[in-house]
Amino acid sequence: MTATFDVIVAGVGAMGAAACSALAQRGARVLGIERFDVPHPFGSSGGQTRLIRKAYYEHPDYVPLLERAYAAWHELEARTRTALLFQTGLVCAGPPDGVLVTGMRRAAQAHRLELATLAREELTARVPALRVPSGFDVLFEAQGGFLLCERAVAAFAHDALEHGAVLRARERIVRWDVTGDGVHVFTDKDHYRAARLVITAGPWSARFLAERGLRLRVTRQCVGWVRPQRPALFAYGAFPCFLIDDDTPGASGCWYGFPSLPSAVFAGPSGLKVGYHAPGPVVDPDALDRALRAAEEARIHDGLTRFLPEADGPLLAAQVCMYTNSDDGHFVVDRHPSYPPVVFACGFSGHGFKFAPVIGEALADLALDGGSSLPIGFLSLARFGGGPR
Numbered sequence: 583m584t585a586t587f588d589v590i591v592a593g594v595g596a597m598g599a600a601a602c603s604a605l606a607q608r609g610a611r612v613l614g615i616e617r618f619d620v621p622h623p624f625g626s627s628g629g630q631t632r633l634i635r636k637a638y639y640e641h642p643d644y645v646p647l648l649e650r651a652y653a654a655w656h657e658l659e660a661r662t663r664t665a666l667l668f669q670t671g672l673v674c675a676g677p678p679d680g681v682l683v684t685g686m687r688r689a690a691q692a693h694r695l696e697l698a699t700l701a702r703e704e705l706t707a708r709v710p711a712l713r714v715p716s717g718f719d720v721l722f723e724a725q726g727g728f729l730l731c732e733r734a735v736a737a738f739a740h741d742a743l744e745h746g747a748v749l750r751a752r753e754r755i756v757r758w759d760v761t762g763d764g765v766h767v768f769t770d771k772d773h774y775r776a777a778r779l780v781i782t783a784g785p786w787s788a789r790f791l792a793e794r795g796l797r798l799r800v801t802r803q804c805v806g807w808v809r810p811q812r813p814a815l816f817a818y819g820a821f822p823c824f825l826i827d828d829d830t831p832g833a834s835g836c837w838y839g840f841p842s843l844p845s846a847v848f849a850g851p852s853g854l855k856v857g858y859h860a861p862g863p864v865v866d867p868d869a870l871d872r873a874l875r876a877a878e879e880a881r882i883h884d885g886l887t888r889f890l891p892e893a894d895g896p897l898l899a900a901q902v903c904m905y906t907n908s909d910d911g912h913f914v915v916d917r918h919p920s921y922p923p924v925v926f927a928c929g930f931s932g933h934g935f936k937f938a939p940v941i942g943e944a945l946a947d948l949a950l951d952g953g954s955s956l957p958i959g960f961l962s963l964a965r966f967g968g969g970p971r
């Protein structure tokens with residue numbers, strides 16, 4: 583007999599696990615289906631850490647969602663007795679008229695957020711290892727820091743299970759269909775039915791949604807962990823997270839990184855993690871080559887040489903994963919234009935993780951109530967002009 587649920591969640595990465603937790607807390611009978619493990623490193627939510635910050639340069643409209651996300655992360659930590667969010671402070675630097683600095687100031691002003699401008703002497707006193715080009719402005723956000731990403735996905739999953747959700751891992755959804763008696767989901771092992779379907783398939787979202795007028799570009803992204811030459815300068819407790827605008831002609835990204843985390847406490851490599859935030863080459867998520875290429879490793883060392891020369895030691899670990907980019911770099915969270923029982927969240931464009939708990943809540947609202955009081959209107963599909971086909 584076909585198992586039936588109130589809601590099926592397709593894909594249990596960051597957003598799906600958060601949705602399972604939010605739906606189960608609201609009393610829905612939930613089934614989350616994941617093709618790999620929960621958590622796993624093959625999608626967009628692996629790699630130990632993610633930045634969290636509030637003076638959001640991408641757009642001030644994200645700030646109210648971030649206010650809720652910070653509170654919701656702390657609630658999840660309390661419910662699951664798991665430490666997930668670490669406010670190390672975040673140093674950001676860039677040309678005074680660049681996207682990062684102007685965007686952060688705009689968001690801070692619009693929402694009265696604390697955002698300090700650091701003079702050179704203050705930067706040197708606070709973060710002596712960071713070398714910032716002389717023309718750059720330097721900002722400090724005390725509430726910025728990092729989240730432990732695999733641990734967070736596991737915590738959402740645990741929370742969902744504790745509230746009665748069913749999770750099935752290593753089961754791949756092949757297709758879904760809406761009929762008069764609900765949504766039918768067919769996997770490589772079984773067939774399920776539910777009143778509602780939430781699609782949170784990350785880089786694989788286009789497999790389920792592309793034909794409905796949404797364009798998503800999946801790109802290859804690399805991060806590396808190094809053993810700093812002078813480890814004490816970059817240790818957790820001494821060194822903050824950072825985000826630095828790349829002013830190289832033709833570049834449009836930011837270098838970012840984290841303090842060295844002791845693996846005994848945080849799990850994962852005991853080194854300083856660094857990456858470059860900008861969409862990389864377009865890839866097929868089912869054919870991603872996960873080996874780090876020589877040019878990619880050289881680029882990691884280039885970034886370190888420019889901004890953190892004393893961190894530029896041997897590579898300890900690397901990970902190749904994926905962004906799922908929307909056309910404008912903003913998330914897409916909405917009801918399906920043709921099938922009202924179906925809702926989805928995708929296109930997180932390399933900056934979605936910090937929002938996971940609030941996206942989970944928004945998806946639960948959309949699935950159970952048909953709408954949400956959270957301010958997600960700016961993330962709707964309508965902005966692309968796509969409608970039913």
Ligand SMILES: Cc1cc2nc3c(=O)[nH]c(=O)nc-3n(C[C@H](O)[C@H](O)[C@H](O)COP(=O)(O)OP(=O)(O)OC[C@H]3O[C@@H](n4cnc5c(N)ncnc54)[C@H](O)[C@@H]3O)c2cc1C
Nearest residue numbers: 593595596597617625626627633755784786930934935936
């Ligand atoms: C290198 C890197 C650095 C990043 N840095 C930051 C950062 O500092 N701060 C920040 O906020 N964000 C950051 N992000 C972005 C953030 O991590 C993503 O936005 C977020 O993880 C997306 O979550 P998701 O649930 O949409 O995707 P995923 O976590 O990939 O989840 C999708 C899930 O669906 C499953 N799935 C897909 N198809 C099927 C199927 N057919 N059947 C069953 N299951 C299926 C997948 O296996 C996967 O588990 C970064 C991303 C990357 C890659």
